[in-house]
Amino acid sequence: MKALDIAMKDMxxxxxxxxxxxxMFVAPLLITGLIYLAFGGLGGGEVNIAQIHxxxxxxxxxxxxxxxxxxxxxxxxxxxxxxxxxxIVTQYPSEAEARQAVLDKKISVALIIPSDFTSSVxxxxxxxxxAVIHDPASTLSASIVQSIVEPFVxxxxxxxxxxxxxxxxxxxxxLKTDASLASxxxxxxxxxxxANVPGSNGALPSVDLQAPxxxxxxxxxxxxxxxxxxxxxIVYFVFYTGxxxxxxxxxxxxxxxxxxxxxxxTSPATILLGKVIGSMILISVQIVVLMLLSSWFxxxxxxxxxxxxxxxxxxxxxxxxxxxxxxxxxxxxxxxGIVLGGVLTVLGMLGGxxxxxxxxxxxxxLVANLxxxxxxxxxxxxxxxxxxxxxxxxxxxxxxxxxxASMAIGIMLFRRRFA
Amino acid sequence: xxxxxxxxxxxLDKKYKDVHAVNTVSFTIRRGEIFSFLGPNGxxxxxxxxxxxxxxxxxxxxxxxxxxxxxxxPMAVKKSIGVVPQDIALYEDMTARENLAxxxxxxxxxxxxxxxxxxxxxKIISLEERQKGMIGKFSGGMKRRVNIGVALxxxxxxxxxxxxxxxxxxxxxxxxxxxxxxxNKQGCTVLYTTHYMEEAQxxxxxxxxxxxxxxxxxGTNAELVKIVxxxxxxDLTLSExxxxxxSNFEKxxxxxxxxxxxxxxxxxxxxxxxxxxRLFELTARLGLRILTVEVKEPNLETVxxxxxxxxxxxxx
Numbered sequence: 001m002k003a004l005d006i007a008m009k010d011m012x013x014x015x016x017x018x019x020x021x022x023x024m025f026v027a028p029l030l031i032t033g034l035i036y037l038a039f040g041g042l043g044g045g046e047v048n049i050a051q052i053h054x055x056x057x058x059x060x061x062x063x064x065x066x067x068x069x070x071x072x073x074x075x076x077x078x079x080x081x082x083x084x085x086x087x088i089v090t091q092y093p094s095e096a097e098a099r100q101a102v103l104d105k106k107i108s109v110a111l112i113i114p115s116d117f118t119s120s121v122x123x124x125x126x127x128x129x130x131a132v133i134h135d136p137a138s139t140l141s142a143s144i145v146q147s148i149v150e151p152f153v154x155x156x157x158x159x160x161x162x163x164x165x166x167x168x169x170x171x172x173x174x175l176k177t178d179a180s181l182a183s184x185x186x187x188x189x190x191x192x193x194x195a196n197v198p199g200s201n202g203a204l205p206s207v208d209l210q211a212p213x214x215x216x217x218x219x220x221x222x223x224x225x226x227x228x229x230x231x232x233x234i235v236y237f238v239f240y241t242g243x244x245x246x247x248x249x250x251x252x253x254x255x256x257x258x259x260x261x262x263x264x265x266t267s268p269a270t271i272l273l274g275k276v277i278g279s280m281i282l283i284s285v286q287i288v289v290l291m292l293l294s295s296w297f298x299x300x301x302x303x304x305x306x307x308x309x310x311x312x313x314x315x316x317x318x319x320x321x322x323x324x325x326x327x328x329x330x331x332x333x334x335x336x337g338i339v340l341g342g343v344l345t346v347l348g349m350l351g352g353x354x355x356x357x358x359x360x361x362x363x364x365x366l367v368a369n370l371x372x373x374x375x376x377x378x379x380x381x382x383x384x385x386x387x388x389x390x391x392x393x394x395x396x397x398x399x400x401x402x403x404x405a406s407m408a409i410g411i412m413l414f415r416r417r418f419a
Numbered sequence: 420x421x422x423x424x425x426x427x428x429x430x431l432d433k434k435y436k437d438v439h440a441v442n443t444v445s446f447t448i449r450r451g452e453i454f455s456f457l458g459p460n461g462x463x464x465x466x467x468x469x470x471x472x473x474x475x476x477x478x479x480x481x482x483x484x485x486x487x488x489x490x491x492x493p494m495a496v497k498k499s500i501g502v503v504p505q506d507i508a509l510y511e512d513m514t515a516r517e518n519l520a521x522x523x524x525x526x527x528x529x530x531x532x533x534x535x536x537x538x539x540x541x542k543i544i545s546l547e548e549r550q551k552g553m554i555g556k557f558s559g560g561m562k563r564r565v566n567i568g569v570a571l572x573x574x575x576x577x578x579x580x581x582x583x584x585x586x587x588x589x590x591x592x593x594x595x596x597x598x599x600x601x602x603n604k605q606g607c608t609v610l611y612t613t614h615y616m617e618e619a620q621x622x623x624x625x626x627x628x629x630x631x632x633x634x635x636x637x638g639t640n641a642e643l644v645k646i647v648x649x650x651x652x653x654d655l656t657l658s659e660x661x662x663x664x665x666s667n668f669e670k671x672x673x674x675x676x677x678x679x680x681x682x683x684x685x686x687x688x689x690x691x692x693x694x695x696x697r698l699f700e701l702t703a704r705l706g707l708r709i710l711t712v713e714v715k716e717p718n719l720e721t722v723x724x725x726x727x728x729x730x731x732x733x734x735x
Binding site for chain 1 (some may be wrong): 472473474494497498500502504506507508509510511512513517521522524525526527569
């Protein structure tokens with residue numbers, strides 16, 4: 001009963017601390033919210049990238065009665081309907097004017113189509129270069145334009161190879177060929193290529209810029225990213241609350257209330273039990289509130305109720321135990337800042353809490369995650385969110401084991417100190 | 420254990436690595452009396468009462484509190500005592516009433532009994548009207564009163580108060596001293612530590628003077644004053660600090676002990692009527708000017724000076 005009184009008193013004090021409330025609820029939601037907005041969370045789940053102003057100089061000319069078709073096709077492709085959300089194409093008569101437009105920041109990228117563009121496609125032993133001019137600050141825009149143009153050029157290169165193969169095959173079969181036949185084959189292949197590049201509708205392949213693939217059912221990419229980030233924030237700030245609550249033992253020691261508690265007929269075990277119960281209730285409330293609010297604000301689907309409930313319960317135990325463990329090494333309030341600001345943040349980074357929702361992370365980093373309790377908690381969340389395969393049992397068992405070990409060591413060290 | 424004693428201390432000793440904080444202390448406190456520890460800071464008063472209140476484990480010796488050994492049955496000791504620590508040990512972000520309720524629960528009080536007792540205690544400490552105020556917003560004196568109130572909640576047989584008037588305004592100090600007397604009237608035994616001689620004199624039935632971890636004198640106020648016998652206490656305020664000339668004063672016939680602080684010299688002398696003319700003559704010879712002279716009846720300050728050669732205030 002006295003343990004519950006101590007827990008209740010600690011909770012009252014926590015609810016009255018603006019700092020604790022901010023760290024429990026506001027900070028995790030705020031950080032996730034900012035990232036959510038950065039990924040276009042309020043834009044219906046689509047990524048919003050500013051349109052790129054592209055200046056095109058089409059110098060392509062007819063050679064040997066071959067019309068300058070390829071240059072026009074490329075310009076047409078860049079201005080296609082499917083790319084209008086991404087590109088605003090303006091034609092410039094000369095390279096100098098296009099360069100000036102880049103310098104004047106009227107356009108981000110200038111694409112210079114050379115005069116021998118078509119002829120280089122249809123004639124043997126020729127080559128040419130498409131130039132992309134851009135402002136040094138617009139590297140991303142230049143890369144995007146380049147990535148759009150590349151499949152087009154690859155298709156044309158393919159036509160050259162196709163012509164060579166056809167001509168050599170005919171000659172092998174004893175048929176007589178000439179240069180105009182090779183040009184015709186190349187041109188025919190080029191036309192076919194432009195019309196049939198996978199994913200295109202008679203134009204360029206559509207460029208699909210997406211947030212990481214949604215994995216939990218019914219979630220958009222942005223919501224999935226928000227799920228991973230929010231999970232990381234929950235784990236980080238839950239561990240923070242565990243340590244903050246355990247810190248109250250040190251604070252009571254400094255404030256002399258612990259000494260006063262020690263001269264009441266209350267055993268050290270009861271005092272510690274009260275602290276642990278208080279921490280567990282507080283963290284439980286924190287997890288439930290954060291999950292409810294995040295599923296409301298960011299439409300995160302936390303998956304199966306039973307699974308997420310199990311993860312939440314084990315996390316409550318782990319964070320409380322780990323908080324007691326960390327604080328058992330601390331002698332006074334001056335030292336607690338190192339743990340709260342330093343150790344927990346480093347463990348959070350190593351545990352992958354700040355990279356939740358991101359894919360293609362280095363394998364070594366993912367392995368390093370599992371050297372921290374935070375990493376295991378994050379792993380459990382990833383499984384629940386469908387971002388990671390595997391069974392939930394293993395991370396839960398590891399979390400319970402770490403929780404038991406850290407709580408046992410923490411309580412032992414505190415009891416030794418009280419004695 | 421004799422029923423007449425609330426506390427029986429036998430050879431209590433506390434050693435830290437290189438400090439002998441309490442050196443084999445023994446004394447008894449009768450039930451219903453106010454017993455004071457008087458001594459300068461660092462004398463060992465707080466360490467002694469910390470051992471009696473089970474906060475510290477003695478290195479040697481034992482203490483029986485209401486018949487219970489602090490070593491063998493600390494939980495029974497805790498139930499029978501109320502401790503008022505020297506520092507304010509309250510939750511600043513909780514109200515006075517919430518603090519009292521929490522600490523009352525720690526002493527096992529519940530429900531209506533707890534509510535009624537909180538109301539009684541609020542009355543004793545005169546804070547009924549401020550019971551819903553946050554401790555953090557209270558004055559130092561008000562905090563001290565709540566600090567005392569917490570120790571009264573479970574109606575303990577023995578109240579241990581460690582310098583409860585340090586840093587409080589005169590009005591709160593008066594209130595605290597009156598509360599101690601009132602509690603004692605109601606039958607409560609009080610163990611009180613202070614370095615204010617006036618408080619010990621006003622409150623105590625018995626006084627133990629502590630210095631360097633030992634009890635150097637123990638008895639009633641009258642018994643202690645008798646230690647200095649017929650000696651008079653002379654306080655001289657001089658125009659300047661005597662410094663190296665102090666030995667000249669020590670050689671004056673009839674002067675037994677001498678101490679000085681900030682130009683004020685305190686002397687213990689056989690007979691002030693004969694010693695004073697000699698002191699006047701000496702100061703004139705040394706080129707010093709006497710600003711004030713005060714001859715006092717012997718008191719606890721005189722006793723401490725007599726026993727240690729130092730004034731109580733020297734160590735504060």
